[in-house]
Amino acid sequence: MPNPIYLAIETGGTKLLARLVRGNATLAEGRWPTTTPGEAIAALLAFVEGVPVAAVGIAAFGPIVVDPAAANHGEVLATPKPGWTGANLRAALARQLGVSVTVDTDVNAAALAEAAIGAGRGCASVAYVTVGTGIGAGLARDGRTLGGALHPEMGHVPVLRVAGDDAPSSCPFHPSCVEGLAAGPAVQRRLNGAALQDQPETFAAVADYLGQLFATIVLAWSPHRIVAGGGVLGVPGLRARAAERMLAALGGYGVGAAAGSSEFIAAPALENAGLEGALLLARRALG
Incomplete structure (x- = not known):
């Protein structure tokens, strides 16, 4: 046609x-x-x-x-x-x-686009993570996306709670998944109207949970780059702190392949x- x-x-x-x-x-x-x-x-x-x-x-x-x-x-x-x-x-x-x-x-779809024409251009495999009203992640590898009977649901992977954090999960399905503890509604419930960057303990907890998510993606998918965006990651310094917590969660395992690069976790370009x-x-x- x-x-x-x-x-x-x-x-x-x-x-x-x-x-x-x-x-x-x-x-x-x-x-x-x-x-x-x-x-x-x-x-x-x-x-x-x-x-x-x-x-x-x-x-x-x-x-x-x-x-x-x-x-x-x-x-x-x-x-x-x-x-x-x-x-x-x-x-x-x-x-x-x-x-x-x-x-x-x-x-x-976002992973596919960022890999083709965005922040993951030139990388054979790109994971895309969004942290907003919910948390989702997708993977594009060599122009194809990851799917099966369902599709990746990385927002619902369990995370280890930070010591002393007993905030209720905002997820109706799981008590300690990353979406329930670090997506937009969960963060707003913790802050009671304050700014995340002005609440060091909450900032550190959210960064830790997102770092655990990134570490899980590294271990499960081995992407060449993670493109991470969404409203919550627009908070100044949060993406960088989450990258630090990812490395801590990995404990040095496998970081030499890609995850140790300063460009491994990037902001979306599209x-x-x-x-x-x-x-x-x-x-x-x-x-």
Whole structure:
């Protein structure tokens, strides 16, 4: 198909993004609040009305079924986001538009984009971590992302609590996962309106939990670089302190391969890495 038009979509906890692209030119962009699946589908169909879309890529929040062989491919699994459990945006758009719709997690898509055109360019494997309303991580290796029956859910890996930290977890599933102890809602609950950088003990605890997460990623995935972003990591000095705690958690094991480099943990280079990754997924669908 000469000069096809692609639709890239990113679904987030608070916003829904879309972009229509032909070649290297952006034809239109859309942004809506994340409300219900039905409203999301209606907004997207109105956005592309009359446009001959050739393929669609979706970077989605999880948990979501990413296995193309699964009967419920694209279905959102149990989630605290009201109305989204059981929703399947991929299937609805494929049915309505009659084109290939590829879905992956937002963090896997972001890893793909940062590896191709962002902070991980030149690295064979790139892990992407976001620390915001939730915590997620994805991996891109040689242009492909990590997935199986499910997908990476690194935000829910257990971490060892810092001595004296008995703050309740904000995760409805786990008492001591990194998301429950160091994502945005957990941090805000600890601070009671104060700034994280002004609360040394809380700052140190959050950095320690994120450092443990980074260490787990090093041991499980062995990436050449970790690109780490999200609102919480925008706090001055937190990314660097978490990198220090990662090295402490590793205890010197395996750091010579990549993790010991000062460039190993990097800030994102792309403003909307998930949406850029969704575009790459759409392009790949047409080869």
